[in-house]
Amino acid sequence: MNTLTIPLIGGLLIGFSVVLAYAVFGKIAGISGITWQATVQLRRFRLSSTWPWLFLIGLPLGGLLSHTFFDLPNPSQPSTSLWLIIVSGFLVGFGSKLGNGCTSGHGICGVSRFSRRSFVATIIFILTGMITTETMQYVGTL
Numbered sequence: 329m330n331t332l333t334i335p336l337i338g339g340l341l342i343g344f345s346v347v348l349a350y351a352v353f354g355k356i357a358g359i360s361g362i363t364w365q366a367t368v369q370l371r372r373f374r375l376s377s378t379w380p381w382l383f384l385i386g387l388p389l390g391g392l393l394s395h396t397f398f399d400l401p402n403p404s405q406p407s408t409s410l411w412l413i414i415v416s417g418f419l420v421g422f423g424s425k426l427g428n429g430c431t432s433g434h435g436i437c438g439v440s441r442f443s444r445r446s447f448v449a450t451i452i453f454i455l456t457g458m459i460t461t462e463t464m465q466y467v468g469t470l
């Protein structure tokens with residue numbers, strides 16, 4: 329299979345799910361917002377809507393199915409410590425809440441709606457990722 333086919337199919341499926349979530353539920357398909365909705369339901373001990381849970385379950389299930397169906401290699405284990413991964417996860421979650429969205433909400437859904445705030449947020453996400461990557465590579469060489 330062509331190396332561009334799988335990313336193309338993935339992009340089309342992401343685009344379709346974004347349009348479907350907005351058309352059917354009137355919701356933006358940002359992962360941090362959907363996760364927040366699901367955790368609020370957990371804290372209230374009441375499942376008011378099943379769609380956030382189905383969306384979240386579909387994320388790892390889609391990855392598992394695509395790896396199985398397309399016979400893709402499994403990702404390698406991260407070489408960083410578990411604590412660094414946990415702290416990074418909390419920082420990303422905090423930043424998502426602070427920025428009123430994550431890369432999927434702003435970068436895919438917001439930019440496609442021509443939201444100025446999402447354009448700015450996406451540029452900041454990309455620059456921060458680049459700076460962090462370069463910093464971590466530099467620190468790793470010390």
